[in-house]
Amino acid sequence: MKRYIEIEKLVYQEIEKNCFGNKKRNGYRHLFGVSQLCRLYSTHFQLDQGLCAIMGLLHDYSVYKNNTSFNHAVLSSELAEKLLKETLLFDEKEIEIIVEAIKNHSTKNKRHDRYSELLKMxxxxxxxxxxxxxxxDHDRKYYLEKWRKLDE
Known part of the structure; x- marks a missing residue:
């Protein structure tokens, strides 16, 4: 939990510095919403809860840091990698898992590793x-149906 709180502080700082009005509200809502969903469903998929929460928190990081959604999955993965390395709180494998999921999250038409699939959903x-x-679209419907089936 300590690692999540450290990353959360950094995300708060970036949103406060770079976003205003609806952009700020949407940033908080979406980044923290996806993070909590990832944390919640991580146990269902037997994935590391902390890593899932952090990948959710950082998945659109560049959108709110750079104020553009252009190529945001790749840019967010690069920013996340730099940020996670600088904290010295994560090992290489953990960073690789988080960065890969963030990089893949916008490619909804392809299937990837379990962490990436959870983040997409x-x-x-x-x-x-x-x-x-x-x-x-068809690909987003796939993930929505996958989520709905979890409660069955």
Missing amino acids: CDVVDSYLHEPEMIL
Whole structure:
């Protein structure tokens, strides 16, 4: 939990420094929402709860740090890698798991490792929960259905 709190502080600082109004509100809502969903469902998929919470927290980091969503999965993965290494709180394998999931999270039309798949699902679910009328493409529907089946 200590590691999560340290990363959370850094994310708060970036959002406070770089975002205003709706962008700030959406940043807090989405990053922390996806993080909590990842934490919640990590146990169902037998994944490390702490790593899942952190990958959720950082998955769109560049959107709020750089104020653009262009190539945000790759840019967020690069920023996350740098940030995680600088904290000295994570080993190489942990960093690799988090960075890979973040890098893959926007590629909803391909299947990846279990951490990436969890992050994709939680990203879609969080967006859906805040905008249930949104139009979902085939790939996002896949992740929403995957989530719905968890409760069956």
